Amino acid sequence: MQVLYGRHHVRVFRFGLRLVRDEQVAEDLISEVFLDVWRQAGKFEGRSAVSTWLLAITRFKALSALRRRKDVGLDDEAANAIEDTSDDPEVAVQKKDTSAALRKCLTALTREHREIVDLVYYHEKSVEEVAEIVGIPENTVKTRLFYARKKLAELLKAAGVERGWP
Amino acid sequence: MAMSKKILEQEPSEMEMLLPWHAAGTLNARDARRVDEALARDPELAKQYAAIREEYAETIDLNESLGAPSGRAMAKLFAAIDGEPARKPSASLKISAQVAGFFARLSPRTLAWSASLGALALLLQAGVIGAVLLKNQTATYQTASLSTNEPITRALGPEAPPRALVRFAPDARVADITALLDNYQASIIDGAKGGMFRLQFGNKPMAKDEVTDLMRKLQSEKIVNLAVATP
Numbered sequence: 001m002q003v004l005y006g007r008h009h010v011r012v013f014r015f016g017l018r019l020v021r022d023e024q025v026a027e028d029l030i031s032e033v034f035l036d037v038w039r040q041a042g043k044f045e046g047r048s049a050v051s052t053w054l055l056a057i058t059r060f061k062a063l064s065a066l067r068r069r070k071d072v073g074l075d076d077e078a079a080n081a082i083e084d085t086s087d088d089p090e091v092a093v094q095k096k097d098t099s100a101a102l103r104k105c106l107t108a109l110t111r112e113h114r115e116i117v118d119l120v121y122y123h124e125k126s127v128e129e130v131a132e133i134v135g136i137p138e139n140t141v142k143t144r145l146f147y148a149r150k151k152l153a154e155l156l157k158a159a160g161v162e163r164g165w166p
Numbered sequence: 167m168a169m170s171k172k173i174l175e176q177e178p179s180e181m182e183m184l185l186p187w188h189a190a191g192t193l194n195a196r197d198a199r200r201v202d203e204a205l206a207r208d209p210e211l212a213k214q215y216a217a218i219r220e221e222y223a224e225t226i227d228l229n230e231s232l233g234a235p236s237g238r239a240m241a242k243l244f245a246a247i248d249g250e251p252a253r254k255p256s257a258s259l260k261i262s263a264q265v266a267g268f269f270a271r272l273s274p275r276t277l278a279w280s281a282s283l284g285a286l287a288l289l290l291q292a293g294v295i296g297a298v299l300l301k302n303q304t305a306t307y308q309t310a311s312l313s314t315n316e317p318i319t320r321a322l323g324p325e326a327p328p329r330a331l332v333r334f335a336p337d338a339r340v341a342d343i344t345a346l347l348d349n350y351q352a353s354i355i356d357g358a359k360g361g362m363f364r365l366q367f368g369n370k371p372m373a374k375d376e377v378t379d380l381m382r383k384l385q386s387e388k389i390v391n392l393a394v395a396t397p
Binding site for chain 2: 001031153
């Protein structure tokens with residue numbers, strides 16, 4: 001368990017944090033995820049990579065945590081409204097920092113779009129693996145990422161960043 | 167708003183949708199080759215791919231900037247694991263543990279009685295098996311290591327009268343069979359198993375040649391289909 005934890009806990013934490021946007025909750029999440037893994041190790045069928053299995057559990061736990069938070073009045077939209085001390089996209093562009101604007105826009109995506117962008121770009125998951133983690137058909141995975149990128153382009157354009165696409 | 171509408175009106179092509187996975191290097195070889203070919207012939211697609219590579223790099227930077235969890239998460243996890251109940255043993259282990267537990271609960275006196283009863287049960291079982299074997303066994307023995315074609319048999323008790331397995335013709339009447347039994351001084355000693363009757367001839371043992379002649383004669387009877395000498 002220590003080896004498994006050592007190898008995967010950072011990525012699990014980051015994936016969870018991007019979903020719940022709360023470090024404390026994300027830390028609680030990884031404890032829950034690895035405890036579930038310890039309890040259900042016999043159920044792992046080995047058909048997918050361990051990291052895919054871990055990310056699927058993390059996503060499930062994160063959504064449960066978000067639902068609980070919604071119950072106490074702090075939903076995803078409210079979490080989005082929490083003040084971020086970094087520059088907003090327009091200010092970042094004024095500072096000629098396109099990278100910072102892009103990062104800001106990546107953060108401003110909806111939860112569904114954030115998770116698919118992270119799974120493909122950062123966690124380097126294939127179409128099939130993303131479908132398994134998110135629980136949607138492979139074609140939906142492709143179109144969802146396409147529209148996440150379109151939304152990102154919209155946000156960038158609104159912030160004054162033109163990239164020549166779309 | 168106008169731009170959003172325009173964006174939503176555009177249907178992505180298969181190649182466009184695969185570009186992010188191409189940037190991340192997670193496409194299979196066949197799709198990767200298809201995307202490469204499309205990029206080489208389509209400048210618009212290549213422009214889009216350049217934008218995707220920026221997104222890819224920034225997504226990695228963004229995630230890497232999130233840091234790592236504190237030691238609290240690990241401490242909490244392993245404390246929770248320590249608090250978990252012991253894992254359930256497998257079914258076979260569980261049964262053997264139950265058996266061991268049953269005997270462990272018995273007093274020495276009870277165990278001694280149980281052992282005596284067990285020994286008695288074994289003796290009874292051996293007796294029953296022996297009786298069954300004696301009942302079914304013929305009064306001869308055969309050496310286990312004999313390699314000749316003809317088994318050497320030796321009578322263990324007084325010699326018995328000859329016996330044969332006989333199959334009567336399907337159209338044989340009861341009167342004919344009764345007459346045959348009278349003629350041969352034979353009696354049916356076992357029922358019709360598989361259409362065969364076991365007959366015993368007379369009350370005295372016969373020489374081998376006599377038995378052979380008897381079988382030949384019996385076989386020639388019109389109402390007999392088959393006659394085979396048997397112990």
